[in-house]
Amino acid sequence: MTHVEHATAPAAPGGLGQAIGVDELRTYLGALDSWRATRKRELDQIDAAALRSDEADSYTADLTLAMTMWQSVSDRYTELFQMWDSGRVGPQQREQMSRVIWGTGGNGFTGSIGLSVVEAGRLSDALTATLRARLSFDPMAADVAARIQATRATLERCAEQLATSRTRPPSLPDIDALTRRLDELAAKARRGSDVSGPFAVIETAAARAERDLIVAAAAHRDLGRDYRAALARRRELEAEADELDRLVDRTRAAVVPAPKLAVPDVSRLGKVPQTREALDPFRARLDLVATAMKQVRDTYTSALGEPGVLLGLLRAFAAKAQANGRAADPLVALVKQQAETALAARPCHIQDARNHVENYQRLIVPVPGGGI
CATH class of the missing domain: 1.20.5 (Single alpha-helices involved in coiled-coils or other helix-helix interfaces)
Structure with missing residues (x-):
């Protein structure tokens, strides 16, 4: 069997908006650089093995997403390294670096669904673990303890995220049941039993569960941001409608004949929806109302x-x-x-x-x- 290097995204220091310490940033940047180099070699090996597989197409989606995650982290590492400037960073630069690490902006996939560098790294780890297990890399006997420990850590993170999350992916397995089953397999492995088959199933399920939870949390955060933006936009349009009503009254009192355009009634839009399926069309209708209001304003002002x-x-x-x-x-x-x-x-x-x-x-x- 092929041996594949295993990389785990480093723990990020500080938090969003904090001026992270210089020594912490130096350590993190070194670890992140090492992670991206190892992960790139790992993904290249996995890609080559997937191409040799009889079911190569079945790996395409996860492999593409894993590579996209790696690219996004790598791009933001480059941005961080430029900001780092060989350690010549003051509080303002270090605070800016924390926003690059912990923030959900940036280019590419992570920016589009709102993943931070930390989350993108974890998602890359989960996806890669899934691919490793599916392609049967590394003999079970060679790293059984480490893989069980890593899978247990994955399940613990899933449980923690579920405890604080408002969303649960519909396909998410029972995390507690997976944990119990993992404990049973760990006990059998300690007694010398070959648990490679059932363990691979749990390892894959755990990695996919973490991936789904990360994506769901990011999508929910993205939805919350868009909901708040739509709510603020609706309030702006309501205030603008009141201003336009006054403009229409002044125009009709001053000029005969006055234009006959009507001010859009924002209340007819209804409440701001809280689901993605309904929110996107609602935001499109807000844009149409804004366009109509601009026409009313321009016409009556003229x-x-x-x-x-x-x-x-x-x-x-x-x-x-x-x-x-x-x-x-x-x-x-x-x-x-x-x-x-x-x-x-x-x-x-x-x-x-x-x-x-x-x-x-x-x-x-x-x-x-x-x-x-």
């Missing part, structure tokens, strides 16, 4: 401001009339007065005002075949 625009044009034409000696002409003065009266009226009959300003323009600056 209508409300048109009398001021026309008054500015009238004054510009009056200045030109003064300059060319036409201002004293009785007809010019009369049309100017008519335009000023139309523009001062409340509400302003906008078409009449346009006509008067256009007539005044024609007297001062003839426009062939045109209007304003």
Whole structure:
């Protein structure tokens, strides 16, 4: 059988937003670099073995995900190493490094579902353990104690995550039952029994359970973030609708005829859903409402401001009339007065005002075949 190196993602120091100590960061970066090198060799060996397998296609999904996890951690290791700058880091840089380690941003798969470097490393460990077991790497007799211990640690992490999680993947096995069965196999192994077959089943189940729990927790966190964002967006649109109602009232009081666009009723959207299936369409509807509100705002703002625009044009034409000696002409003065009266009226009959300003323009600056 092929021997494959085993790598375990190192424990990360500090926490999100903390200025982690220089010595802790140095140790962690060294361990993370070692992990990514060992894991890369391990995945390459597993990939080669999977290609030789009669069921190569059955390994593709897990192997692709494991490699994606490795790449994501490796990319963020590179980012951390650049920030590290050979240890020339102050509190601000060390706090920024903690956000790269513990935060859920970044590029690639981890960023898209909200996994931190720590979670991505654990998921890579779980996926790789699953692939190792399925491909029957390493004789059971050579590392039975270590593999049982590692599997027990995996099950303990699963139990801890279940205790604090709000979600449970539907395919998740009974963790307590797996733990009891593992204890039974460990006792048999100590007595010299060959437990390689049933142990491989538990090892695979434990690794998959941890993988599913990590992904489910990340997806739930992602859902919570999107729910809060949608809730805030809905409140913003409600406040904007109130502002638009006031804008519509001012416009209708100032201009006749006013536009006839209606302000969208945000309450018709209903409550913000709390499931992914319903939340995504709801967010799309929020975007449509926002677009409609922008159209309403632009249309009514333009209508409300048109009398001021026309008054500015009238004054510009009056200045030109003064300059060319036409201002004293009785007809010019009369049309100017008519335009000023139309523009001062409340509400302003906008078409009449346009006509008067256009007539005044024609007297001062003839426009062939045109209007304003």
